[in-house]
Amino acid sequence: MQGLSPRQALARAVENGWQASRMDDQTFDFVFCKQTSAMVSQGAFQCLGERFYSDQIAQLGHGERLEIRVPLRSSAEGVAVVRNRDMLGYAYPRRCKSAARAARHLREHRPGRPSKIDSDPELHAFINARIETTTFPALEKAVAKKFPPKRRVGKNAIHQ
Numbered sequence: 001m002q003g004l005s006p007r008q009a010l011a012r013a014v015e016n017g018w019q020a021s022r023m024d025d026q027t028f029d030f031v032f033c034k035q036t037s038a039m040v041s042q043g044a045f046q047c048l049g050e051r052f053y054s055d056q057i058a059q060l061g062h063g064e065r066l067e068i069r070v071p072l073r074s075s076a077e078g079v080a081v082v083r084n085r086d087m088l089g090y091a092y093p094r095r096c097k098s099a100a101r102a103a104r105h106l107r108e109h110r111p112g113r114p115s116k117i118d119s120d121p122e123l124h125a126f127i128n129a130r131i132e133t134t135t136f137p138a139l140e141k142a143v144a145k146k147f148p149p150k151r152r153v154g155k156n157a158i159h160q
Contacts, residue, residue: 026090029071030080040064045091052079052091115160116153123151127158 004012023031038045043058045051047068057066066088069080078090117124126146130139136155144152 029076032072033069036068038066038068050093052093054089054091056088
């Protein structure tokens with residue numbers, strides 16, 4: 001650096017017209033990635049324990065081998081897909097749009113008898129109004145105070 005500090009060397013380079021290179025997130029992810037491969041099966045491929053989909057992959061034949069570029073950034077959602085050195089595009093996993101919606105679906109389709117809380121709208125509303133601000137033991141006592149013995153639930157039922 002010819003006896004210059006890093007700061008002085010940078011200042012001199014900027015004076016001489018140097019500019020920092022900037023790239024968008026997808027380009028960054030394409031450059032800084034882990035490369036792997038996958039085979040097309042039923043219009044998608046398996047990678048990182050999930051199935052990835054895109055319109056381009058849906059048009060490929062079963063068993064076609066793809067090069068997959070998995071971004072190293074933890075916040076990246078999709079993966080780059082390359083076939084025969086040609087960039088096909090990005091593929092994304094299909095995920096449930098809402099974890100709450102998935103939990104509700106599972107709860108509504110659970111085998112067996114519905115829970116006492118789910119069967120009693122007044123009890124359900126009472127618990128939901130207090131669940132964020134009250135401990136489970138205190139909520140259990142409040143339910144015992146407000147409801148007759150046949151409609152009461154314990155802290156374990158409330159916790160679920």
